[in-house]
């Protein structure tokens with residue numbers, strides 16, 4: 028571990044579009060500390076920006092928790108986006124390129140899934156949405 | 166809310182984005198630029214994104230919208246300085262920067278705008294341009 032760099036979990040509340048900026052900054056700082064490559068940092072921060080905006084707009088706000096993880100061989104950065112909004116009724120549809128209920132481009136979910144290594148969604152109507160993404164160093 | 170400054174350099178408006186923009190800042194920039202194009206009569210807009218370490222779908226859409234708005238207002242928009250990692254990420258995200266012209270840096274962007282205006286027979290600000298434009302359309 029790098030001395031002087033705190034790699035413990037960090038949480039950012041998402042309640043405004045300024046908070047979406049803060050999520051990007053937090054994820055960038057942690058991705059640099061975890062020594063992801065520049066391209067991987069860029070992909071992870073971009074995915075985080077998309078998911079944080081969804082948390083704000085569709086989830087009615089929530090949190091992003093950023094953690095450095097290890098699997099014995101590699102180090103990575105994991106982010107959990109959680110909200111207690113309406114949830115997603117048809118997940119397959121929501122994950123389709125171009126599908127939007129908000130007048131966006133419909134690329135946030137499907138695109139961020141392509142940008143990370145692991146992508147997991149737990150959601151149900153009325154039960155909020157919890158999305159976990161991980162980007163591993165290579 | 167922070168605001169992105171718009172500089173006028175000759176016939177060109179230069180926007181150098183130096184901050185991590187909130188969505189509201191991006192929307193405001195879009196509106197400010199439309200107003201400045203009309204107020205100044207500029208025919209070119211250069212958006213320098215050298216300092217941006219990401220472009221997500223929101224900013225990508227803003228760039229496309231600015232390009233479309235400026236076209237309607239008779240101005241060309243060129244986006245310059247996109248980092249390689251940003252370009253790679255945009256493609257994987259699935260964002261096609263529709264209608265956006267790009268150049269390597271501000272200087273190349275200016276050349277591109279100048280070349281486009283020269284080729285355009287509808288360009289009527291330059292007295293000689295009017296003549297060649299008229300000649301090109303007469304039988």
Ligand SMILES: Nc1ncnc2c1ncn2[C@@H]1O[C@H](COP(=O)(O)OP(=O)(O)OP(=O)(O)O)[C@@H](O)[C@H]1O
Pocket residue numbers: 077081082085086110112113114115121122126127128129130131132133134135136137156222223
């Ligand atoms: N946290 C969430 N809670 C509830 N619904 C969500 C959530 N995130 C996404 N969705 C639903 O999934 C759809 C697709 O999301 P996605 O991010 O792909 O597109 P978008 O946000 O509509 O457009 P874009 O992100 O391209 O601007 C949204 O329109 C919304 O209906």
Ligand SMILES: [Mg+2]
Pocket residue numbers: 077080081131134135136
């Ligand atoms: Mg989205």
